[in-house]
Amino acid sequence: MISFTLNDETVTTDDTPDTPLLWVIRDTFKLKGSKYGCGAGLCGACTMHVDGVAMRTCVLPVAAVAGKSITTIEGLGTPDNLHPLQAAWIEHNVPQCGYCQSGQIMSAAAMLATNAAPSADDVDQAMSGNICRCGCYPRIKKAILATADKTDLATEAQA
Amino acid sequence: MSQHTTLTRRHFLKTSSIAGGGLVVGFSLMGCGDTSPALRSAEGTMAPNAFLQIGTDNTVTFYCPRDEMGQGASTGLATLIAEELDVAPWHFDVQWAGVHPDYNNPDFGVQGTGGSTSLKAHYEQLRQVGANTRAVIIEAAAGLLGVNASQLSTDDGHVISGSKRLPYGDFVNAAALLQAPEQAPLKPPHGFKYIGKDFSRIDAMAKATGTAEFGIDVDIENLHHAVVKRCPVAGGTVATYDATAALAVAGVSDVVEIGSGIAVVAQKYWAAKKGLQALEVQWQMPKLASVSTADVKRDYQAALGVADDQALIGSEAGDLEQGFAEADHIVEGEYWAPYLAHAPMEPMNAIVRIENGEADVWTGSQGVGAAQGLVARYAGLAKENVRSHNTYLGGAFGRRGTLTHVIEATQVAVATGKPIQVLWSREDDLQSGVYRPASLMQVKAGVTDEGKITAWQATRVGGNISPETMANMMPALLPTAVGDGTIDWVVGLADSAFKGWVVDGSSVEGLAEDYDTGSHQVRHTTVDHGLPLTFWRSVGHSYTAFAKETAIDELAARADIDPVAFRLKNLTQNPRLQNVVRLAGEHMQQMQVAPGRALGFAAHHSFATDVAEIAEVSVSDGKIHVHRVVCVVDCGIAVNPDVVRAQMEGAVMYGLTAALHGNLELEKGQVVESNFHNYPILRMDEAPEVEVIIVDSGTSPTGVGEPGLPPIAPAVANAVFAATGQRLRSLPLQLA
Numbered sequence: 001m002i003s004f005t006l007n008d009e010t011v012t013t014d015d016t017p018d019t020p021l022l023w024v025i026r027d028t029f030k031l032k033g034s035k036y037g038c039g040a041g042l043c044g045a046c047t048m049h050v051d052g053v054a055m056r057t058c059v060l061p062v063a064a065v066a067g068k069s070i071t072t073i074e075g076l077g078t079p080d081n082l083h084p085l086q087a088a089w090i091e092h093n094v095p096q097c098g099y100c101q102s103g104q105i106m107s108a109a110a111m112l113a114t115n116a117a118p119s120a121d122d123v124d125q126a127m128s129g130n131i132c133r134c135g136c137y138p139r140i141k142k143a144i145l146a147t148a149d150k151t152d153l154a155t156e157a158q159a
Numbered sequence: 160m161s162q163h164t165t166l167t168r169r170h171f172l173k174t175s176s177i178a179g180g181g182l183v184v185g186f187s188l189m190g191c192g193d194t195s196p197a198l199r200s201a202e203g204t205m206a207p208n209a210f211l212q213i214g215t216d217n218t219v220t221f222y223c224p225r226d227e228m229g230q231g232a233s234t235g236l237a238t239l240i241a242e243e244l245d246v247a248p249w250h251f252d253v254q255w256a257g258v259h260p261d262y263n264n265p266d267f268g269v270q271g272t273g274g275s276t277s278l279k280a281h282y283e284q285l286r287q288v289g290a291n292t293r294a295v296i297i298e299a300a301a302g303l304l305g306v307n308a309s310q311l312s313t314d315d316g317h318v319i320s321g322s323k324r325l326p327y328g329d330f331v332n333a334a335a336l337l338q339a340p341e342q343a344p345l346k347p348p349h350g351f352k353y354i355g356k357d358f359s360r361i362d363a364m365a366k367a368t369g370t371a372e373f374g375i376d377v378d379i380e381n382l383h384h385a386v387v388k389r390c391p392v393a394g395g396t397v398a399t400y401d402a403t404a405a406l407a408v409a410g411v412s413d414v415v416e417i418g419s420g421i422a423v424v425a426q427k428y429w430a431a432k433k434g435l436q437a438l439e440v441q442w443q444m445p446k447l448a449s450v451s452t453a454d455v456k457r458d459y460q461a462a463l464g465v466a467d468d469q470a471l472i473g474s475e476a477g478d479l480e481q482g483f484a485e486a487d488h489i490v491e492g493e494y495w496a497p498y499l500a501h502a503p504m505e506p507m508n509a510i511v512r513i514e515n516g517e518a519d520v521w522t523g524s525q526g527v528g529a530a531q532g533l534v535a536r537y538a539g540l541a542k543e544n545v546r547s548h549n550t551y552l553g554g555a556f557g558r559r560g561t562l563t564h565v566i567e568a569t570q571v572a573v574a575t576g577k578p579i580q581v582l583w584s585r586e587d588d589l590q591s592g593v594y595r596p597a598s599l600m601q602v603k604a605g606v607t608d609e610g611k612i613t614a615w616q617a618t619r620v621g622g623n624i625s626p627e628t629m630a631n632m633m634p635a636l637l638p639t640a641v642g643d644g645t646i647d648w649v650v651g652l653a654d655s656a657f658k659g660w661v662v663d664g665s666s667v668e669g670l671a672e673d674y675d676t677g678s679h680q681v682r683h684t685t686v687d688h689g690l691p692l693t694f695w696r697s698v699g700h701s702y703t704a705f706a707k708e709t710a711i712d713e714l715a716a717r718a719d720i721d722p723v724a725f726r727l728k729n730l731t732q733n734p735r736l737q738n739v740v741r742l743a744g745e746h747m748q749q750m751q752v753a754p755g756r757a758l759g760f761a762a763h764h765s766f767a768t769d770v771a772e773i774a775e776v777s778v779s780d781g782k783i784h785v786h787r788v789v790c791v792v793d794c795g796i797a798v799n800p801d802v803v804r805a806q807m808e809g810a811v812m813y814g815l816t817a818a819l820h821g822n823l824e825l826e827k828g829q830v831v832e833s834n835f836h837n838y839p840i841l842r843m844d845e846a847p848e849v850e851v852i853i854v855d856s857g858t859s860p861t862g863v864g865e866p867g868l869p870p871i872a873p874a875v876a877n878a879v880f881a882a883t884g885q886r887l888r889s890l891p892l893q894l895a
Contacts, residue, residue, distance in 0.1 A: 015427070016429070023429045027384075027427045032372070033370065034369070035375070037505075039584055039585055040585070040834050040836070042835040072369070074368075079370065086367040090363040090367050093801050095229075095363055095367060096805060096809055097228055097504065097505070097552060097554040098366030098553070099554060123843070125844070130842075131835060132504070133502060133504045133813070134504075134813075136805070138808055138846065139808070
């Protein structure tokens, strides 16, 4: 049995320890927002936060997250309570097919958490592990930079 | 509009019997073994036609007849109805239509989504649906309010009567008892409120929050997961297999042989996957197993060498010999385009459940009727006993018209008696798929010193796209009663026809249509080694535009004329494309080009749309860098301009992946590339800025999903020529 925190709730699974976290989340805990794209850590569709760090969960054995805190797209924000990035995604009409977007948003959120004012190059670097086959890259970049600008303003206003 | 549209429209305006509490009227979904959810109209709703249901609570449900694969069809089609119904499209609840002829694609006559047709084909039909429905609601309101209909207006789902603003829902019960008009007047384009305006896609919220349901996400009770080991060479069959080790893996419940290979079944995906790794299979290899890329290229080259004697003539006009005689310069080039995979982000998957002589299939496909037909055929059921449920598609690009995974899920469900989800791995997707054909093309063209093209001979060698796609579709679309033997016979007949007598239009489209060529000839020789082929975003245009637009650039250079001016001079018969080229050329002159960079130009007509693209490129460290792309598009009325821009941006990125990276190699019949490490997809750090300019137009919409792709590879290649003097004639583009 392996226990970890999933979107602020403690959960336990009897999946075999080598099961990738992605499949535990999808098949056992039935959260379907995180996607399978390559099974090899190459496309980023499965990205979740493990203790706040963006990880490729299709190659991360569930045993490695025992006792850790996992956030999925469902834990980041909901239609009624959007994360600023999700609001920006809608405003900038980012998604096309939408399949990779949970992973894109999770990668972007992890980056903004450590770099609140990224340059365009920073965004390129942080996001180049996430493939979008529909080619939404210019809009993803715009939405991230716009969110960072807004968050910056908010931080300055508070200061 | 095609005949199909007219018939369909007449159909759904017919009043049918009252059902479900006397609230359903004007309903055309009669008989034919309906499996459409729209049929199950609830009490307290009005369903005036196959596409709409309006509740007394003012909810508007739209049964979207086309599949949403990212191209924005659900937003665009909702907008067409919304415009005339006068309800904001973002208030629509969009549901996927089930299988019924009323949902056929008016351009195809079957329920398929592709060919950049959705907005073009439904433009008139769905606006008429909205207008007729609004008219009958107004008539009902006039009766209930005791006023003349001419005193009423509408605004976003409300009837306006003097100072009163009353929801449509107040009138739907009364409206359901009236006969809707058949031809309520449509708005003139200058009165459009939603068409032509930018607003967020109606699926943006679901897709930004991980709540959009794709096929892979569907879950049903007792669902079992299956993965399949297939022959590494397409067309191979199982010789022997040993299931012992696979069955010993914890969680594995079944190992069964199916048509495509051996399936391993477990309650959870990961257990099935581990079982598959333990499975041992020996294969009976097909003829393709002796073929590697070098053989393909050699055979194509040989066929090109004897094209004068052996190629079929696809189209010709004018006197080619005289055209070459009039030319001051003759340019001749050979162009190569490799096999490609579609690689949508969501790998192929399908769920099939068979119970009590009925079946359900859930899969995100480009043909909900085809999925139904395949399940019926392989489960031995009548089609009307199979419910086909669509979902969002995690990308398609032509790939989700071939539904091998539906056949597999059906066969495993039949063999095990369990509800089954088959999921392909990325390796399956790249190595066991259906592919964009490889092509060797040759263009020989003559030009005068003044820059007039006098002769254009284009030859293509490769496999054919249409017969294989037909072979995939026929078992799905024909009645189950038509036996496999008959289908094989018809498919074989078509295949040999395309090899021996007629040229497959999809294989050569775009090679010679755009320019005034004086005289022209298109030739084709089929050389097919047996790798399965199908449509791939923009189909034949995906490679023909590369040959054509590079050759045009070569001609311009030889005649020493500016490439844009050269195109304008030779596009007098094609004014819409000429206009797009002119606008793009004007834009190009204004562009500030950074030192060390160069611009390349290309233009192409496909799917009834005209596109010109400019690529700003630099070359360093032996690599091609694309910094910026400008795209000018005339697609008629842009129903949602931002969706059009997004499609152009996306097509540029998809085309750049092909231009800079896309390549599949065959090694003894097996596709070498297995995942994104060796089949790289363009990533953000390589993605250029894209500026899209939409030509203002008042004409009906034309294609958008595909036409942005063909010009990008030649635009980049032409920019590389401008930057380096190197003429690149082989895809993916590589510097010498």
